[in-house]
Amino acid sequence: MVRIPAGTYAPILRGADEPERVPVAAFLLDARPVTNAEFLAFVRAHPKWQRSRVSPLFADTGYLGDWTGDLELGPRAPADAPVVRVSWFAARAFAAAQGKRLPTTAEWERAAAAGFTSADGATESGFSATVLAWYTKPSPETLPAAGSGRANFFGAHDLHGLVWEWVDDFNTAMVTGESRGDTGLDRTLFCGAGAANARDLTNYPAFMRVGFRSSLRANYAVPNLGFRCAK
Amino acid sequence: MKKTSRSLPRFPAALLVALGVGAWVPALSAEEAAVAAKPNGKKLAADLPVEIAHLTQPPMVPPPIGRKHPAKVVVDLEVKEVTKRLADGVEYTFWTYGGEVPGKFIRVREGDVVEFHLNNHPSSKLPHNIDLHAVTGPGGGAASTFTAPGHSSQFTFTALNAGLYVYHCATAPVPMHISNGMYGLILVEPKDGLPPVDREYYVMQGDIYTQGANGDQGLQYFDNTKAVDERPTYIVFNGAVGSLTGDKALQAKVGETVRLYFGVGGPNITSSFHVIGEIFDKVYAEGGTRFAQENVQTTMVPSGGSTIVDFKVDVPGTFILVDHSLTRAFNKGAIGMLKVTGPETPVIYSGKEVDEVYLGQASDAGAKASAREAELVAKKAAAIAANPEIANITKEIQLERGKKVFLTSCFACHMADGKGLPNVFPPLAGSDFLKADKDRAIRIVTKGLSGPITVNGKPYNNVMPPQQFTEDQIADVLTYVMNTWGNDFGTVSLADVKRVHSQN
Numbered sequence: 001m002v003r004i005p006a007g008t009y010a011p012i013l014r015g016a017d018e019p020e021r022v023p024v025a026a027f028l029l030d031a032r033p034v035t036n037a038e039f040l041a042f043v044r045a046h047p048k049w050q051r052s053r054v055s056p057l058f059a060d061t062g063y064l065g066d067w068t069g070d071l072e073l074g075p076r077a078p079a080d081a082p083v084v085r086v087s088w089f090a091a092r093a094f095a096a097a098q099g100k101r102l103p104t105t106a107e108w109e110r111a112a113a114a115g116f117t118s119a120d121g122a123t124e125s126g127f128s129a130t131v132l133a134w135y136t137k138p139s140p141e142t143l144p145a146a147g148s149g150r151a152n153f154f155g156a157h158d159l160h161g162l163v164w165e166w167v168d169d170f171n172t173a174m175v176t177g178e179s180r181g182d183t184g185l186d187r188t189l190f191c192g193a194g195a196a197n198a199r200d201l202t203n204y205p206a207f208m209r210v211g212f213r214s215s216l217r218a219n220y221a222v223p224n225l226g227f228r229c230a231k
Numbered sequence: 232m233k234k235t236s237r238s239l240p241r242f243p244a245a246l247l248v249a250l251g252v253g254a255w256v257p258a259l260s261a262e263e264a265a266v267a268a269k270p271n272g273k274k275l276a277a278d279l280p281v282e283i284a285h286l287t288q289p290p291m292v293p294p295p296i297g298r299k300h301p302a303k304v305v306v307d308l309e310v311k312e313v314t315k316r317l318a319d320g321v322e323y324t325f326w327t328y329g330g331e332v333p334g335k336f337i338r339v340r341e342g343d344v345v346e347f348h349l350n351n352h353p354s355s356k357l358p359h360n361i362d363l364h365a366v367t368g369p370g371g372g373a374a375s376t377f378t379a380p381g382h383s384s385q386f387t388f389t390a391l392n393a394g395l396y397v398y399h400c401a402t403a404p405v406p407m408h409i410s411n412g413m414y415g416l417i418l419v420e421p422k423d424g425l426p427p428v429d430r431e432y433y434v435m436q437g438d439i440y441t442q443g444a445n446g447d448q449g450l451q452y453f454d455n456t457k458a459v460d461e462r463p464t465y466i467v468f469n470g471a472v473g474s475l476t477g478d479k480a481l482q483a484k485v486g487e488t489v490r491l492y493f494g495v496g497g498p499n500i501t502s503s504f505h506v507i508g509e510i511f512d513k514v515y516a517e518g519g520t521r522f523a524q525e526n527v528q529t530t531m532v533p534s535g536g537s538t539i540v541d542f543k544v545d546v547p548g549t550f551i552l553v554d555h556s557l558t559r560a561f562n563k564g565a566i567g568m569l570k571v572t573g574p575e576t577p578v579i580y581s582g583k584e585v586d587e588v589y590l591g592q593a594s595d596a597g598a599k600a601s602a603r604e605a606e607l608v609a610k611k612a613a614a615i616a617a618n619p620e621i622a623n624i625t626k627e628i629q630l631e632r633g634k635k636v637f638l639t640s641c642f643a644c645h646m647a648d649g650k651g652l653p654n655v656f657p658p659l660a661g662s663d664f665l666k667a668d669k670d671r672a673i674r675i676v677t678k679g680l681s682g683p684i685t686v687n688g689k690p691y692n693n694v695m696p697p698q699q700f701t702e703d704q705i706a707d708v709l710t711y712v713m714n715t716w717g718n719d720f721g722t723v724s725l726a727d728v729k730r731v732h733s734q735n
Contacts, residue, residue, distance in 0.1 A: 001663075062353075062381055082389075128455070129442060129452070130455075131453065132453065132455055133358075133442075133452040134358075135356060135357065136314070136324050136411070136452050136453045137312075137314075137356065138311075138314070138324065138325050138354045138355060138356055139354050139356055139380070140310035141354075141357070195398050204404040204407055204455050207402070207403040207404040208357060208404065210403070211357070211358055211402050211404075212357060212358055212379075212405045214358075214377070215358030215377050215378065215379040215402075216358075216379055217379075220379055220382070221381075222379050222380050222381055222382075223353045223354065223380055224356065224380065225380075
């Protein structure tokens with residue numbers, strides 16, 4: 001794991017009364033996403049998370065769909081590639097079994113805001129364009145090895161350019177904590193409404209991450225969605 | 232829906248709110264929508280005949296509905312992210328409704344109950360949704376169709392309003408989803424249909440923002456900054472440069488009436504839609520159901536809007552579809568073709584009737600013009616010969632013209648006040664040398680002068696170059712210098728100049 005020092009995170013969407021930057025305490029983050037091999041070891045040790053045994057409450061029918069069997073990875077799921085098609089429940093269970101947890105949105109965004117040579121990638125020439133390019137490409141049939149991307153300033157690999165990653169509070173982007181207000185919020189971010197309350201309207205990748213997280217439910221097992229753990 | 236709601240009960244209320252359970256329930260079920268559409272509630276959607284919508288890829292359009300009663304129409308649309316040709320040697324990853332840009336054409340009838348399925352392909356990188364401008368309801372369906380990769384959403388709406396409507400993805404960042412190709416048209420036919428025509432086609436315009444310049448080869452990526460600045464690299468019809476040209480041109484036969492369903496996906500650039508060499512007989516402006524104007528050359532189509540144009544093709548040939556904001560057509564790709572075949576109709580359009588060599592002076596026309604000019608010059612010469620006074624007209628005119636000549640050249644040395652420069656350039660004002668010999672003055676202006684001379688008792692030894700003046704100008708400028716600054720040395724006529732020149 002790599003240490004992400006204490007810092008701040010500027011949410012792309014925030015309520016009128018919320019601060020522009022949110023403090024993020026120092027934490028440890030996996031240097032790369034969890035691999036198929038690691039997840040295979042987990043389901044061996046915890047059979048209730050195997051594909052044929054998992055409760056449909058906790059994972060939809062796409063769960064571990066690239067694997068050829070409960071305990072066989074097969075050609076579309078190389079051992080060193082990131083595990084995908086895992087539900088939020090399964091990712092959380094994996095993390096707990098390692099004595100870890102899923103990072104929060106703030107933690108993940110704080111780590112991913114770093115460029116290759118500085119803590120603020122937005123100031124690095126070409127960094128934003130490189131990040132954006134990944135979002136414009138469809139997912140490949142077979143993913144490359146986790147950790148093969150260039151390490152960022154904090155030593156974390158593949159926060160951009162490999163897979164989407166679960167965060168613990170993936171579906172709180174539109175929630176202010178005021179439940180009466182929440183019911184009026186437009187959580188699906190459609191059309192120009194997506195721009196209301198936004199901080200940096202030109203940060204398209206940040207919008208796409210918020211949009212992607214908002215499209216999820218906790219039992220979804222989505223192609224190209226994996227995770228890494230924090231501590 | 233069902234699966235998800237089963238997964239939730241174990242979770243605390245706060246998380247349920249976070250998951251936004253309520254927002255995911257479609258506003259109206261199919262049955263409710265049908266009842267809402269018919270206030271008496273007699274006919275339920277369940278009673279309606281069920282049809283599977285016939286969707287078409289551009290530029291084709293599904294056949295007219297032909298039904299005289301409402302139906303429940305099931306629309307199945309797949310979102311797929313595909314890498315395709317944008318221009319020669321240029322590829323781009325398009326996000327599509329059905330694999331092509333624009334998305335599949337949807338055709339329903341006013342009053343139909345539409346059961347809409349949006350399927351997001353598992354290879355998609357992003358969640359997508361659909362906002363159909365034909366839908367009356369929150370987000371035009373976007374609120375009910377937000378769909379993660381590898382998932383499917385369903386909602387139902389009643390097509391309350393007839394017209395030609397744009398549909399598009401409305402997931403943030405919306406401009407990027409639209410620019411990448413997520414738009415199409417849905418035609419809600421009026422209950423009695425549209426007037427029949429011989430051919431119908433489907434064309435949409437969109438603006439694309441690539442990180443490379445127009446024509447830069449290879450796979451190009453979306454450029455955030457150019458999109459925000461509204462500086463498109465490409466503006467194209469049907470998703471690519473050349474998608475409606477050459478072998479892919481639209482086709483029609485002489486005498487047929489063609490209808491174009493034309494829309495603008497945008498996200499930003501409106502279209503000055505025009506077909507070169509045709510006149511739109513009818514324009515259903517803004518995609519409405521009444522043709523609002525006849526005999527239109529160019530019709531404006533807003534981003535997120537549409538138009539229906541009908542025109543009869545009377546003569547054969549290739550008719551070019553353009554955005555008549557023409558650098559978009561000439562430089563950015565907004566060009567299509569309609570090829571019309573059949574017999575010529577020379578009364579309407581003759582084709583080229585004459586093509587002959589034009590040689591300017593050497594041609595008949597040129598020779599006639601030259602002969603006429605020569606005739607006039609000869610007349611003028613004869614008139615002057617008969618009355619030499621008119622050649623230089625009057626002294627006043629000569630002074631006026633001579634001053635202009637003086638100020639183009641002579642004044643540089645002799646100075647504007649005619650006093651010259653002491654010991655360097657001799658004076659003209661009050662010059663005994665000038666006054667003494669008019670013919671000498673003509674020779675000096677014509678041929679120049681060098682060597683020692685004495686003017687008003689003072690020696691000068693310099694060089695005056697020959698002046699490139701016409702004979703008229705020489706007469707005029709000498710008349711000027713001999714009658715200015717107090718000089719009164721007489722005038723110089725054109726005849727004087729010609730006489731001196733003839734002497735050597």
